[in-house]
Amino acid sequence: MKSVRISLVLVLILTLAFVTALKADDHQSQSLTIVWAEWDPANYLQELSKDFTAETGITVDVIQIPWPNFQDKVFTAFVGKSDLYDIVIGDSQWLGRNSQGQNYINLTDWINENIDVDSIYGPAMTAFAEYPKGSGTYWALPAEVDAAGYVYRKDLFEDPKEMAAFQEKYGYALAPPTTYDQLRDIAEFFTRPAQDLYGIATWYSKEYDGITMGFQQVMWSFGGTYGDAENFKVDGYINTEDAAKALDFYTDLLQFAPPDAPNYYWAETLNAYTAGKVAMAMNYFAFFPGVVNPETNPISHDKSGFFVAPAGPKGHYISIGGQGMSISSYSKNKDLAKQYMKWFMQKPVQEKWAMLGGFTPHKEVLQSDAFKTATPFNEAFAASFPYLRDFWAVPEYAELLEVCQTNWSEAISKIKSAKEALDTIARKHEEIFEDAGYYDE
Amino acid sequence: MQANLPHTTSRGMSDYQLKMAFIMPTMILLILMNIFPLLWSLYLSFHRYKASMPAAPRFIGVRNYSRLLADPEIWGYFQTTAYFVILAVAAQFFIGFGLALLLNRDFRYKGFVTTLLLLPMMLSPVVVGLFWRFILSSDNAGLLNFFLSPFLNSPIGWTTHPKVAMLAVVIVDTWMWSPFMMLIALAGLSAVPKYLYEAADVDRASAWFKFRWITLPLVSPLLLIALLFRTMDAFKMFDIVYVLTREGGPGTATETVSMNLYKLAFRNYNTGKACAMAYILLIIIVALSNIYVKYLNRVKGEEA
Numbered sequence: 001m002k003s004v005r006i007s008l009v010l011v012l013i014l015t016l017a018f019v020t021a022l023k024a025d026d027h028q029s030q031s032l033t034i035v036w037a038e039w040d041p042a043n044y045l046q047e048l049s050k051d052f053t054a055e056t057g058i059t060v061d062v063i064q065i066p067w068p069n070f071q072d073k074v075f076t077a078f079v080g081k082s083d084l085y086d087i088v089i090g091d092s093q094w095l096g097r098n099s100q101g102q103n104y105i106n107l108t109d110w111i112n113e114n115i116d117v118d119s120i121y122g123p124a125m126t127a128f129a130e131y132p133k134g135s136g137t138y139w140a141l142p143a144e145v146d147a148a149g150y151v152y153r154k155d156l157f158e159d160p161k162e163m164a165a166f167q168e169k170y171g172y173a174l175a176p177p178t179t180y181d182q183l184r185d186i187a188e189f190f191t192r193p194a195q196d197l198y199g200i201a202t203w204y205s206k207e208y209d210g211i212t213m214g215f216q217q218v219m220w221s222f223g224g225t226y227g228d229a230e231n232f233k234v235d236g237y238i239n240t241e242d243a244a245k246a247l248d249f250y251t252d253l254l255q256f257a258p259p260d261a262p263n264y265y266w267a268e269t270l271n272a273y274t275a276g277k278v279a280m281a282m283n284y285f286a287f288f289p290g291v292v293n294p295e296t297n298p299i300s301h302d303k304s305g306f307f308v309a310p311a312g313p314k315g316h317y318i319s320i321g322g323q324g325m326s327i328s329s330y331s332k333n334k335d336l337a338k339q340y341m342k343w344f345m346q347k348p349v350q351e352k353w354a355m356l357g358g359f360t361p362h363k364e365v366l367q368s369d370a371f372k373t374a375t376p377f378n379e380a381f382a383a384s385f386p387y388l389r390d391f392w393a394v395p396e397y398a399e400l401l402e403v404c405q406t407n408w409s410e411a412i413s414k415i416k417s418a419k420e421a422l423d424t425i426a427r428k429h430e431e432i433f434e435d436a437g438y439y440d441e
Numbered sequence: 442m443q444a445n446l447p448h449t450t451s452r453g454m455s456d457y458q459l460k461m462a463f464i465m466p467t468m469i470l471l472i473l474m475n476i477f478p479l480l481w482s483l484y485l486s487f488h489r490y491k492a493s494m495p496a497a498p499r500f501i502g503v504r505n506y507s508r509l510l511a512d513p514e515i516w517g518y519f520q521t522t523a524y525f526v527i528l529a530v531a532a533q534f535f536i537g538f539g540l541a542l543l544l545n546r547d548f549r550y551k552g553f554v555t556t557l558l559l560l561p562m563m564l565s566p567v568v569v570g571l572f573w574r575f576i577l578s579s580d581n582a583g584l585l586n587f588f589l590s591p592f593l594n595s596p597i598g599w600t601t602h603p604k605v606a607m608l609a610v611v612i613v614d615t616w617m618w619s620p621f622m623m624l625i626a627l628a629g630l631s632a633v634p635k636y637l638y639e640a641a642d643v644d645r646a647s648a649w650f651k652f653r654w655i656t657l658p659l660v661s662p663l664l665l666i667a668l669l670f671r672t673m674d675a676f677k678m679f680d681i682v683y684v685l686t687r688e689g690g691p692g693t694a695t696e697t698v699s700m701n702l703y704k705l706a707f708r709n710y711n712t713g714k715a716c717a718m719a720y721i722l723l724i725i726i727v728a729l730s731n732i733y734v735k736y737l738n739r740v741k742g743e744e745a
Contacts, residue, residue, distance in 0.1 A: 207687045
């Protein structure tokens with residue numbers, strides 16, 4: 001019995017010693033944890049952060065979460081007030097919810113004192129950092145500025161036989177489309193199921209914000225809107241004839257996409273393109289490094305061209321992508337996080353960020369020839385900037401998004417007509433705004 | 442004299458105190474982990490509350506319930522769930538029971554075959570959903586469509602066609618859970634006394650007669666328990682739908698109540714409404730279970 005007691009005391013002492021050693025080690029090496037989605041830019045950031053570690057001795061760990069679970073995991077950590085993440089690189093739509101939910105710290109004073117806001121591309125600052133819009137209150141700094149764009153098979157588009165056949169069928173030259181009508185013609189032209197070749201791959205997935213980000217730019221370009229940002233009225237804005245036409249158009253495009261296209265999200269569109277199954281594919285520009293990489297795209301890495309998302313009959317709008325860098329309210333390393341963000345926004349660091357493949361928000365770097373020629377798709381990316389628009393960024397955005405995802409997915413599956421889907425969205429969005437007190441006056 | 446003394450330990454604890462000392466840790470754990478969340482969620486279901494926002498819960502009476510019950514889309518999710526439960530549990534019952542009848546005899550490698558058949562239910566539903574996603578891919582790259590391609594003009598949209606997607610979910614759930622039904626049925630079958638069959642053989646009873654009047658009545662209590670478990674579990678279907686048809690798509694074709702509840706609770710963080718929905722679901726499952734239990738008692742009564 002005595003020996004058992006002695007053993008227990010020894011185990012206790014050893015455990016205490018081990019825990020104390022771990023704690024001591026924690027104090028000796030400072031570290032920062034950044035959470036971002038699982039994609040190439042997160043790898044670039046990990047690479048870039050080595051310079052920060054070399055300068056300061058602070059280690060940086062970029063945790064990557066698969067896109068479909070990204071929001072759920074981060075928000076669950078916030079609800080649990082977890083200090084797991086110091087810096088969160090979150091979607092622009094998250095701003096309202098995480099600022100009002102007190103999950104992000106208010107960075108307004110710190111940014112005004114430490115960051116040259118004028119050096120940052122204005123619309124990026126508004127989209128990724130400011131809430132409410134136009135208030136001058138900042139909760140983030142833009143980290144990755146992105147836009148939806150298209151990649152196409154130059155070998156198909158520039159094939160003389162294809163060009164002649166297209167000219168004969170449609171009466172105009174085969175070239176990257178600038179309007180949605182042209183996009184439809186080209187998609188139809190290249191749809192040849194017998195050869196396992198299809199015209200287009202775009203986002204129709206019900207996961208996260210897939211179909212919404214794919215369709216909303218078509219809706220805007222056809223004349224539809226989500227609602228009035230001043231009074232939050234939705235009925236009569238989103239369920240107009242223009243929006244219904246846009247949704248019918250987007251549904252119609254599905255016939256020129258591979259059979260599995262209703263499940264297509266970023267990864268699937270990219271896979272369809274790199275497998276040589278489609279002539280054109282839409283994706284965020286940040287995913288295009290995989291298209292020009294011979295290892296991930298042996299079929300068409302050197303035969304790919306890029307173009308800006310087309311214009312519609314009533315305008316030209318493109319879904320904004322990218323994320324802002326915020327500091328978690330529950331972080332125990334807020335000062336280190338600020339130190340990192342200040343370092344990240346310096347021009348030389350932004351230049352390196354751009355060279356690694358990151359889409360910099362730095363105005364000068366973004367407009368430089370070095371940036372535009374750094375990759376085959378940077379020029380189309382820079383040309384997309386004037387047309388960027390975003391989804392609602394209010395705290396209730398996730399509920400609004402969910403309604404859109406479900407109803408648009410029902411429309412493309414022909415469970416509902418376009419008008420029925422849009423009417424349901426209008427009704428449900430107004431219910432959400434009403435519940436949240438937007439109409440209380 | 443000793444027998445009349447209150448039972449005490451050397452430190453003076455009575456039997457009652459000793460019993461409580463043993464029971465209390467479990468009771469406290471049970472109250473904290475089960476009873477409190479149950480009551481707290483009931484409380485929240487009458488409030489407007491979002492777990493992601495700092496605002497305190499605000500009492501709104503039965504508004505969460507009335508909103509949910511008046512929403513035609515919610516009833517749509519219940520219909521989808523009911524459709525799934527009926528199809529999946531029926532398929533699992535017939536396949537599982539059929540397999541059990543086949544396995545209820547001696548043959549070579551019986552143990553190996555039984556283990557092999559039990560494998561699907563030992564796998565994680567997410568893993569099952571992921572590899573069936575590849576098998577049921579809606580283009581010709583999908584394994585099933587690849588094998589069916591000589592007989593089809595175009596690939597079947599297993600997870601993309603709204604009228605086929607539910608069938609895909611039922612197939613996967615049936616593949617995974619028929620072994621459970623088989624296992625329970627096999628336990629029941631092996632417990633049927635052999636002399637009953639021998640007596641029936643003496644009377645030259647037909648195979649159907651033996652099945653109808655010996656096998657079925659003796660196995661049915663266990664089968665009902667298996668059906669009860671599967672119905673309750675199928676009613677809560679979430680994981681396979683989440684992975685296979687990507688959150689209940691296409692559209693809402695496979696969106697079950699649990700899938701929608703997950704979105705309400707953990708995507709929208711509409712905590713009050715999600716609690717109300719969870720209670721509606723709980724009431725339905727309890728009611729369904731009661732029907733089964735009553736039927737089970739009736740069957741047992743007949744046996745007695």
